[in-house]
Amino acid sequence: MTPQTATPAYRRLSVEERRRQLLDAALTLFAHRAPEDVSLDDVAEAAGVSRPLVYRYFPGGKQQLYEAALGSAADELRQCFDEPRTGSPLARLTRALTRYLTFVDEHGTGFAALLRGGSVAETSRTTAIVDGVRRAAAEHILSHLGATDPGPRLRMTIRMWITAVEAASLIWLDEDKQPPAGELRDWLVDQFVAALSVTAARDEQTAALVGTLTRDGRD
Amino acid sequence: MTPQTATPAYRRLSVEERRRQLLDAALTLFAHRAPEDVSLDDVAEAAGVSRPLVYRYFPGGKQQLYEAALGSAADELRQCFDEPRTGSPLARLTRALTRYLTFVDEHGTGFAALLRGGSVAETSRTTAIVDGVRRAAAEHILSHLGATDPGPRLRMTIRMWITAVEAASLIWLDEDKQPPAGELRDWLVDQFVAALSVTAARDEQTAALVGTLTRDGRD
Numbered sequence: 001m002t003p004q005t006a007t008p009a010y011r012r013l014s015v016e017e018r019r020r021q022l023l024d025a026a027l028t029l030f031a032h033r034a035p036e037d038v039s040l041d042d043v044a045e046a047a048g049v050s051r052p053l054v055y056r057y058f059p060g061g062k063q064q065l066y067e068a069a070l071g072s073a074a075d076e077l078r079q080c081f082d083e084p085r086t087g088s089p090l091a092r093l094t095r096a097l098t099r100y101l102t103f104v105d106e107h108g109t110g111f112a113a114l115l116r117g118g119s120v121a122e123t124s125r126t127t128a129i130v131d132g133v134r135r136a137a138a139e140h141i142l143s144h145l146g147a148t149d150p151g152p153r154l155r156m157t158i159r160m161w162i163t164a165v166e167a168a169s170l171i172w173l174d175e176d177k178q179p180p181a182g183e184l185r186d187w188l189v190d191q192f193v194a195a196l197s198v199t200a201a202r203d204e205q206t207a208a209l210v211g212t213l214t215r216d217g218r219d
Numbered sequence: 220m221t222p223q224t225a226t227p228a229y230r231r232l233s234v235e236e237r238r239r240q241l242l243d244a245a246l247t248l249f250a251h252r253a254p255e256d257v258s259l260d261d262v263a264e265a266a267g268v269s270r271p272l273v274y275r276y277f278p279g280g281k282q283q284l285y286e287a288a289l290g291s292a293a294d295e296l297r298q299c300f301d302e303p304r305t306g307s308p309l310a311r312l313t314r315a316l317t318r319y320l321t322f323v324d325e326h327g328t329g330f331a332a333l334l335r336g337g338s339v340a341e342t343s344r345t346t347a348i349v350d351g352v353r354r355a356a357a358e359h360i361l362s363h364l365g366a367t368d369p370g371p372r373l374r375m376t377i378r379m380w381i382t383a384v385e386a387a388s389l390i391w392l393d394e395d396k397q398p399p400a401g402e403l404r405d406w407l408v409d410q411f412v413a414a415l416s417v418t419a420a421r422d423e424q425t426a427a428l429v430g431t432l433t434r435d436g437r438d
Contacts, residue, residue, distance in 0.1 A: 152397065156390050160383040160410070167382035171375050178371065187421060191379070194413040202406065 019057055019068075022047050026069040030110030035066050063123075070126055073110070074133050077103055081140040088216035089144050094189055096140075097165075101181040104169045112173050137162050145209050153203040161195050189218075238276055238287075241266050245288040249329030254285050282342075289345055292329070293352050296322055300359040307435035308363050313408055315359075316384075320400040323388045331392050356381050364428050372422040373415075380414050408437075 013021060025047035029038045040062055044051045058065040080099040083092045104111055138158050142150050150158075165188055172184055179187075193213060200207040232240060244266035248257045259281055263270045277284040299318040302311045323330055357377050361369050369377075384407055391403055398406075412432060419426040 152394055156387060159390060160386045163386035164379040164383045167379045168375060171378055175371055175375075183421075187417065190417045190420070191414060194417045195410060198406065198409045198413045201409070202402075
């Protein structure tokens, strides 16, 4: 037998590369099935590795793998909000929403299972990861709006809008991704401006921001 | 010893009365503590009965009691939306929101723990109970608006607003119930009109509804 050094059964990956490979396989599975319907066997098979190898990387089993995959998805989601400070604030929000909806589109089922709650894989730790992403989104938005010391009404408005965007994403997934992502995005941006405008009637800080948003337009 | 028939240690309650008494005691405890921090002993003590009695009514233990208490709270919440058809639709929404915020105020911690998710007491059954209340709220609103065959955009707008109201309630509890309930309520009604108005620009059915809302005013 000739040793086939050029194509080993398992290509040698670094620890970090292997971990990444397993998480990617898990995320792909979670994108199509609820967390409770994905086994470590499934992940091993999808990644083309043995079950013991998956256990070596995630000795805590399925729950640990799920939380690691969720943490990885959360990092990816945070990157959606990391928007360069060019163009008007509404143009930046539009770009961030485009990336966010692409993420929702790609992670479908896993995203929905997580936000819906009630999953057996859900714990206070997974809830904290999701809340962390929400907080990061709110901070990014306030920072892009130039609100360095946001009052309670402004903060409440932003957080309500973020929750409404999550709800819209879940409904969008349920309704076969209708309307098209671009239309949904523009409608969400309009909802953002409308929500701030309502608060502006009761809050000077928000009124000043809405003035700026209107002046800067969407380019 | 003289038998004290006038004040027995346990007043004889019917099965339904006893069940109601235990659920009320549980709901009061859940209003101040997270579900995982409430034991059957606590419920027995609060209701002034023995632990075995609590188990006789809820043989499934803590989880069964929690789900029954949740179901009872959900019924109470549904009654908040059961609004007579007098006055304009916005006046009815205002009255329903007043009752809803009273409920949130009274059920504080338990309400928050449930909506926040990640509670150890949360299962697909508890999630289904909460989703049922959301659906009921959406149906009530659409019915009061006279929308017998609501299209996807109108439905999405209503469901987004309901989620935003939940988020606002949680933030409100976090922020020592500021602003006062009446102000929060009026602001939420304004957000409702603003959200529908954004959708109206893209959807004829919603545009017709907004026209009616504006014409009918808030009395």
